[in-house]
Amino acid sequence: MLSPEPAPKAAPLSYYAKRKAVFPKVVSGPFRRFKWLMLAVTLGIYYLTPWLRWDRGAYAPDQAVLVDLANRRFYMFSIEIWPHEFYFVAGLLIMAGIGLFLITSAFGRAWCGYSCPQTIWTDLFQHVDRLIDGDRNAQARLEAAPWGPQKVFKRGLKWSIYLAISFWTGGAWIMYFADAPTLTVDFWTGQAAPVAYATVAILTATTFVFGGFMREQVCIYMCPWPRIQTAMLDEKSLIVTYKDWRGEQRGSVKAKERAPDLIGDCVDCNQCVAVCPTGYDIRNGPDIACITCGLCIDACDKVMVQLGRPRGLIDYATLEDCEHERAGGERRSILKTALHWRTLVYFGVWAAIGVGLLFALGTRQRIDLSVAKDRNPPFMLLSNGQVRNDYTLKLRNMETRPRPMSVTLEGLPGAVMWTDEMGRESASRELQLTVAPDQTKPVRVYVVAPQGTEEEEFTFVLAARDREAGGDRAETRFDAPEESE
Amino acid sequence: MANKRIDEATGVETVGHSWDGIEELNNPLPRWWLWTLYASIVFAIGYVIVYPAIPLANKGTEGLWGWTSRGQLADEMKAEDQRRAGTLAALAATPIEQLASKPDLMRAAIEGGRAAFRVNCVQCHGSGAAGSVGYPNLRDDDWLWGGNIKDIETTLINGIRQPGNDATRQSLMPNFGKDGILPPADIAAVTDHVLSLTGKSTANAKGSELFAANCAVCHGADAKGGRQVGAPNLADAIWLYGGKREQVSGSIHQAHAGVMPAWGGKLDPVTIKMLAAYVHSLGGGEDFVAAPAATPAAAAPATPATGETNAQP
Numbered sequence: 092m093l094s095p096e097p098a099p100k101a102a103p104l105s106y107y108a109k110r111k112a113v114f115p116k117v118v119s120g121p122f123r124r125f126k127w128l129m130l131a132v133t134l135g136i137y138y139l140t141p142w143l144r145w146d147r148g149a150y151a152p153d154q155a156v157l158v159d160l161a162n163r164r165f166y167m168f169s170i171e172i173w174p175h176e177f178y179f180v181a182g183l184l185i186m187a188g189i190g191l192f193l194i195t196s197a198f199g200r201a202w203c204g205y206s207c208p209q210t211i212w213t214d215l216f217q218h219v220d221r222l223i224d225g226d227r228n229a230q231a232r233l234e235a236a237p238w239g240p241q242k243v244f245k246r247g248l249k250w251s252i253y254l255a256i257s258f259w260t261g262g263a264w265i266m267y268f269a270d271a272p273t274l275t276v277d278f279w280t281g282q283a284a285p286v287a288y289a290t291v292a293i294l295t296a297t298t299f300v301f302g303g304f305m306r307e308q309v310c311i312y313m314c315p316w317p318r319i320q321t322a323m324l325d326e327k328s329l330i331v332t333y334k335d336w337r338g339e340q341r342g343s344v345k346a347k348e349r350a351p352d353l354i355g356d357c358v359d360c361n362q363c364v365a366v367c368p369t370g371y372d373i374r375n376g377p378d379i380a381c382i383t384c385g386l387c388i389d390a391c392d393k394v395m396v397q398l399g400r401p402r403g404l405i406d407y408a409t410l411e412d413c414e415h416e417r418a419g420g421e422r423r424s425i426l427k428t429a430l431h432w433r434t435l436v437y438f439g440v441w442a443a444i445g446v447g448l449l450f451a452l453g454t455r456q457r458i459d460l461s462v463a464k465d466r467n468p469p470f471m472l473l474s475n476g477q478v479r480n481d482y483t484l485k486l487r488n489m490e491t492r493p494r495p496m497s498v499t500l501e502g503l504p505g506a507v508m509w510t511d512e513m514g515r516e517s518a519s520r521e522l523q524l525t526v527a528p529d530q531t532k533p534v535r536v537y538v539v540a541p542q543g544t545e546e547e548e549f550t551f552v553l554a555a556r557d558r559e560a561g562g563d564r565a566e567t568r569f570d571a572p573e574e575s576e
Numbered sequence: 577m578a579n580k581r582i583d584e585a586t587g588v589e590t591v592g593h594s595w596d597g598i599e600e601l602n603n604p605l606p607r608w609w610l611w612t613l614y615a616s617i618v619f620a621i622g623y624v625i626v627y628p629a630i631p632l633a634n635k636g637t638e639g640l641w642g643w644t645s646r647g648q649l650a651d652e653m654k655a656e657d658q659r660r661a662g663t664l665a666a667l668a669a670t671p672i673e674q675l676a677s678k679p680d681l682m683r684a685a686i687e688g689g690r691a692a693f694r695v696n697c698v699q700c701h702g703s704g705a706a707g708s709v710g711y712p713n714l715r716d717d718d719w720l721w722g723g724n725i726k727d728i729e730t731t732l733i734n735g736i737r738q739p740g741n742d743a744t745r746q747s748l749m750p751n752f753g754k755d756g757i758l759p760p761a762d763i764a765a766v767t768d769h770v771l772s773l774t775g776k777s778t779a780n781a782k783g784s785e786l787f788a789a790n791c792a793v794c795h796g797a798d799a800k801g802g803r804q805v806g807a808p809n810l811a812d813a814i815w816l817y818g819g820k821r822e823q824v825s826g827s828i829h830q831a832h833a834g835v836m837p838a839w840g841g842k843l844d845p846v847t848i849k850m851l852a853a854y855v856h857s858l859g860g861g862e863d864f865v866a867a868p869a870a871t872p873a874a875a876a877p878a879t880p881a882t883g884e885t886n887a888q889p
Contacts, residue, residue: 108604308608
């Protein structure tokens with residue numbers, strides 16, 4: 092449907108919009124305090140974790156959290172994960188994914204508002220802005236001011252701090268992949284791997300650009316998560332919302348005195364917009380741009396207290412609760428809202444995976460045997476009529492200490508085996524080996540069975556010969572000539 | 577065209593265009609997004625200039641940096657050659673008898689030999705080195721010419737029955753039937769005698785006599801063969817040309833005299849050394865010290881050129 096009258100001549104249409112600079116005003120209140128806490132905790136975890144030590148004995152690194160890509164090991168405190176146990180990591184990633192669903196279902200976009208790295212670093216950089224340039228108005232003034240010595244100095248100083256934080260961020264990342272103290276020395280003496288420098292360079296650049304300049308643009312235009320969340324939020328989801336039925340029509344205190352029935356609680360002071368880190372006006376309704384950090388609630392509540400009106404004009408509530416409240420109902424507790432059936436289902440799935448992983452972790456074997464049989468040729472006839480089959484055994488010792496082990500034959504009567512190290516003279520039904528700490532030892536094993544042996548299944552049995560014992564079994568096959576002619 | 581209006585549902589202005597009643601909301605893209613497009617264009621221009629990019633009539637543009645995939649391969653091969661140079665030099669300097677005392681070098685030799693085997697040897701000996709009728713199985717414990725690493729190297733260098741090579745493995749079994757040395761009835765008797773050694777036929781005095789007169793000179797009185805002359809052990813389970821009655825009597829009628837190329841002039845000494853190490857590692861290799869040249873009654877029987885092994889009916 093087209094409006095019949097031609098629109099008035101306007102400025103030429105542009106399909107591209109310049110970013111509107113956001114200078115969020117400093118605010119205080121419970122949500123701001125929570126954001127401070129999250130900032131400190133998450134950054135603390137990120138920067139300090141690689142420096143935690145964890146004694147694993149002489150044969151393993153003593154870094155508490157270490158992704159040892161070169162040696163294909165992943166250490167996390169007392170847990171060590173080998174590549175074939177990657178399902179633990181996959182399980183954690185799935186838990187992280189479902190965890191996002193769970194949090195969204197219970198608390199809306201809490202991830203976006205409080206713990207997303209983009210949010211955390213943007214928050215950190217906005218504090219740097221305030222430190223160097225001053226609060227909202229001073230920042231806007233400086234932005235508009237022509238370039239002069241003062242602006243050059245302030246911008247130079249601010250961007251240097253940005254860069255230092257970015258560099259520290261990139262530098263902390265690589266510490267997760269090598270022994271942190273060693274790598275630090277290597278890094279500054281030019282001896283670290285080129286990939287370390289490249290990683291630091293890339294992460295410094297992304298932190299500098301995304302945290303210092305892109306900021307809310309990342310959330311609004313680049314990140315897929317807000318888009319996914321638009322599909323996950325409904326009227327039962329906790330969001331930051333403006334109670335328009337209470338706030339509208341906006342008007343000054345005097346206007347409300349004149350017409351109390353017409354004018355609502357919102358005095359249009361614009362504090363909610365001023366403090367918003369993405370520059371969004373929550374009074375326009377839910378939007379991708381709202382990361383639900385709750386700072387506007389802090390700002391609005393303050394104003395409401397000053398005016399002697401009830402708090403919560405902008406509130407953390409579900410749309411359903413708002414309707415309920417509008418109809419005169421009591422305000423429901425957040426806990427009650429958070430615990431509806433969808434949340435409980437997500438929690439059930441999340442917890443089930445977690446319990447499953449813990450169970451797998453508790454019962455996993457730290458010793459392992461796998462057998463690969465030579466299939467080309469499947470068997471060898473020896474000159475005395477005996478039949479030989481060759482196997483490659485892999486003995487895995489996942490403990491960080493050397494372990495003596497034995498491999499014995501189960502089945503295949505009369506057969507003996509030997510390795511290159513032993514030589515055929517000392518062939519027997521049992522091999523004695525020591526497997527180095529944290530290693531897989533491949534062993535070529537020659538099994539010889541007496542003349543007339545037919546094809547049959549048999550088992551290599553691995554047993555640790557130390558106090559902890561434990562073992563593994565691997566069934567395989569012995570091939571023989573069908574009927575020696 | 578400028579029929580801009582505010583869309584009711586979204587509160588957003590339209591751009592003013594209408595196609596069959598379909599309008600577009602004016603939700604402008606951020607300007608920096610456009611810059612990423614320009615940046616990609618600049619990158620593409622640079623890429624076209626420095627890398628081969630534009631196809632021309634005969635060949636494409638070469639690009640300022642002169643990069644080619646072949647050149648990259650050549651560089652990588654050169655780097656790989658350099659990486660291996662040390663190992664190869666060490667192999668060249670190590671006498672093959674001492675290889676076993678250097679496990680790392682031995683491991684490298686075996687891996688190198690595995691690769692060379694796939695190129696040069698699998699045509700006859702098979703990819704699993706298990707051979708087939710007429711081509712010996714290299715994994716069993718039966719060696720015509722000796723199974724220690726030095727003997728294997730010698731066989732590799734000089735080949736088997738290579739004319740004009742004094743060191744080649746040389747043996748000659750007469751064509752007893754074809755050349756009329758023995759009449760068919762005698763051949764049948766000798767065949768029975770030979771088969772009786774492994775219990776596949778009954779012993780007979782005539783065959784035994786004939787064997788002693790005609791065969792024992794090479795194969796030994798006990799028929800266990802001899803490595804000095806490359807005579808196969810006839811009293812074991814392995815038959816290079818088949819152990820059925822007609823195969824054995826066929827071999828007596830007309831000898832087979834298989835050949836193997838002398839690799840000495842074809843492959844470099846280090847590759848041959850690596851091949852010897854690989855073949856020796858397949859499970860049948862004999863210790864160097866424990867293997868004095870062929871004693872017919874040696875513990876590890878040396879014998880028939882053999883290989884009736886796997887999958888033979």
